[in-house]
Amino acid sequence: MATDPVCGMFVEEKPDSIQHIVDGRKYYFCSTQCLNEFTEPERELRKLKKHVAISIALTIPIVILTLPHMFPSQLEGLIPLLPMETSNYVMLVLATPIQFWIGWRFYKGMWDGIKARASNMDTLIALGTTAAYVYSAAVTIAPGYFPFASVYFETAAIIITLILLGRLLSMEHLQLMSLQSLARASLWTSQGEAKLSALQSTRADFLQSELLKWVKIPCYPR
Ligand SMILES: [Zn+2]
Numbered sequence: 001m002a003t004d005p006v007c008g009m010f011v012e013e014k015p016d017s018i019q020h021i022v023d024g025r026k027y028y029f030c031s032t033q034c035l036n037e038f039t040e041p042e043r044e045l046r047k048l049k050k051h052v053a054i055s056i057a058l059t060i061p062i063v064i065l066t067l068p069h070m071f072p073s074q075l076e077g078l079i080p081l082l083p084m085e086t087s088n089y090v091m092l093v094l095a096t097p098i099q100f101w102i103g104w105r106f107y108k109g110m111w112d113g114i115k116a117r118a119s120n121m122d123t124l125i126a127l128g129t130t131a132a133y134v135y136s137a138a139v140t141i142a143p144g145y146f147p148f149a150s151v152y153f154e155t156a157a158i159i160i161t162l163i164l165l166g167r168l169l170s171m172e173h174l175q176l177m178s179l180q181s182l183a184r185a186s187l188w189t190s191q192g193e194a195k196l197s198a199l200q201s202t203r204a205d206f207l208q209s210e211l212l213k214w215v216k217i218p219c220y221p222r
Contacts, residue, residue, distance in 0.1 A: 033108060
């Protein structure tokens with residue numbers, strides 16, 4: 001079993017597993033998303049930041065629309081209470097891009113897992129949020145067929161937003177840790193460049209450009 005260098009999941013070393021070779025060393029990945037984060041970290045970080053911002057911007061109004069129905073007496077007069085049917089349709093419109101555009105990465109990850117005859121974290125997220133979204137969409141469009149007209153758009157939206165936010169923080173943290181260790185290496189030795197070039201090329205290019213900001217700060221002993 002190999003370890004995915006991005007998310008830490010165990011991956012079977014099969015010929016059809018997602019893999020990438022750097023300087024003769026083979027790396028295995030649980031999904032194409034992890035492969036992309038490994039080979040193109042700068043592009044993936046930019047994309048993730050954009051998706052998190054959009055996801056937060058769409059999730060906030062969904063939560064605001066949900067709260068008065070959950071706490072009608074406590075929030076009376078503070079947040080306008082839209083009729084249930086209207087607020088459900090507005091939430092359906094807001095939740096759809098979160099589920100199928102921002103959350104598309106989870107479906108891709110689930111498909112990678114199915115192809116590898118394994119499940120991964122994306123499988124759990126895709127199934128859980130899809131169940132909440134599809135049930136809520138059905139209740140919105142045909143409320144008469146359900147005994148309880150509750151919708152769970154906010155559940156799916158909050159799960160996707162928080163998981164992406166967690167991934168963003170962990171990506172930034174990992175890169176900060178890499179930069180700190182590289183900054184130490186380049187200041188303690190005169191062979192920082194050699195150490196950098198030993199890294200995977202695209203990742204090294206990104207870290208090297210970021211490192212220039214760090215090495216100017218004399219915070220590590222020589
Ligand atoms: Zn992974």
